[in-house]
Amino acid sequence: MKKHVVIFEARGGSDKGKYGFRRDSKPIVDSFKNRGWTAEIIFYEDKDRGEIYRHTLDKADAYISRVNPGNLVDETGYFQMLRELVTNGVVGLPHPDAMIAYGAKNSVEKLKGTGIVPDDVFTYYDYETLKEAFPKSLKNGVRVIKQNRGSTGEGIWRVEVLSPEKYKNKKSIPLDAKLKLTEAKDNHTEEKTLEDFLKFCIQYLDGDNGMLLDMPFLERIVEGEIRVLMLRDNVVNIVHKKPAQTKDAFSATLFSGAKYRYDKPEEWPELVQLVKSSLPMMQKRLGNYDLPLIWTADFMLDTDKKTGKDKYILGEINASCVGFTTFLELSENIVDEVLALLDADAAISDQWAAFQK
Ligand SMILES: Nc1ncnc2c1ncn2[C@@H]1O[C@H](COP(=O)(O)OP(=O)(O)OP(=O)(O)O)[C@@H](O)[C@H]1O
Ligand SMILES: [Mg+2]
Structure with missing residues (x-):
């Protein structure tokens, strides 16, 4: 193995620190360093695509994509580059098709009939x-x-x-x-x-x-949107986002004035149980891709018409550029996950090579 990982970012946007990088990318680089690996952050731009592709193929075992493809002028080139990298042996975190399958808004419709969406x-x-x-x-x-x-x-x-x-x-x-x-x-x-x-x-x-x-x-959005922050199949944190209490407000985004509270998964046992038990079904319905490294499932409350009880409804999944600036220590777990994955991947490739001999 090359013991090197490349992190892709896009330039600009409000999530960047003093040097133009995402504030939560540097901790990932440091966590790799602590384990005797190296990692580097590269800004993706269409014009540099060839150079970035060759560099990553040459130097890295894996990439971590931290770009919101929807914010690129045209995501086609970016996805093409990622797809080529995976085809040529670089481990994709996530694979571009998985990013689309989980993160696109139609994922909610693909879960129709399972009870977690309307x-x-x-x-x-x-x-x-x-x-x-x-x-x-x-x-x-x-x-x-x-x-x-x-x-x-x-x-x-x-x-x-x-x-x-x-x-x-x-x-x-x-x-x-x-x-x-x-x-x-x-x-x-x-x-x-x-x-x-x-x-x-x-x-x-x-x-x-x-x-x-x-x-x-869902009118109970005024009680808050509940974001479940996931590291593969582990629930790592819950963010309760309460929309501003003004007329017409329904948005749980920070800019619109929503208030955030950070809770431990233990404080939301039913929701955590629901997410955990739904994972195999979600994975299957959304195309059988590996679960993304860092991702979120955002829920809202609704009232079950038959029983009158609360139920959680999924409003969207984010799988392409989830941040964790409020829990920077997560970088350690993230890197552990990446290294475990690369190990497993290498073991499979070795076996395959032996089998071919
Ligand atoms: N079905 C719904 N009923 C009520 N409110 C909703 C519903 N869907 C979304 N919202 C509100 O609108 C906000 C924005 O929607 P959503 O999160 O799906 O879009 P987004 O722009 O992709 O956000 P993000 O930046 O989180 O990816 C939510 O945070 C929530 O407050
Ligand atoms: Mg959202």
Whole structure:
């Protein structure tokens, strides 16, 4: 083994420290050093793709991707580079296809029928389907429409029909109906007709991974979003994110004024149990990829209509650039996981080589 790992980051963004790196990447580099390995951080840019590819192939046993592909101008080149690296023997943390399978917004729809997401969730990949289906789903009540790219609430809209009683006897909401729209980025509101909103959404359907998730608005979001921070199959922390207590606020993002509290997994036994018991099912439903190294599952509370009891509903998974600045000591566990994985990988390759002789 080369005993070297490359960490990919993107330049810019609000998560960077004094030297332009993510504040939680340096601890990973140090933890590798403590174990007699080396690690380096490389900024990915399309123009340097060839050079980065050759360098990583030459020097590293594995890469750790810490880029939000949705924030790249075009993620195609980045994914292609990662795919080539994995094909040529570099261990991918995560593999680009796993990043998409877990982290894309349609993962929620892929879990339909399992009880951890609502039964009426839909994904739209083209304008014709959006225009046909969304006016019908909007008839079910207040919805949340989520774009796949971006993060921190950008392009995440709560959609309410103004005067819904007008359309009581209709099967779908007419295109000229007036909507109240609230964006999770900053909880600001706008009014548009349904037709104008649908046209506005075309931007979110553009490109390779363009899509929209349509799910019911869960009003108990005001009690907080509960983020489960995972290291592969281990629950390592819980973040309780309470939206600002202002009119219209539903967003759990920091910028929108939500308050965060950090809890130990022991304080959330039922949720931890739910996540642990759901992992094999989630893995299978989402394409049988290895679980990501660092990832999160974000839940909201809902009330079970039959039993009146609380239940947890999954709102999204983040698998591509999860930070852990509030628990920097996690870098030690992260590196332990990486080294265990590389060991297992090497053992399999050795066996295979012996078998071939
Ligand atoms: N179905 C829902 N019902 C109520 N509120 C919701 C729902 N889905 C999302 N939200 C609210 O909107 C916020 C943004 O949505 P979400 O986290 O899915 O998008 P995001 O922009 O990808 O965020 P992130 O930066 O965490 O990846 C959530 O934190 C939550 O407060
Ligand atoms: Mg979120």
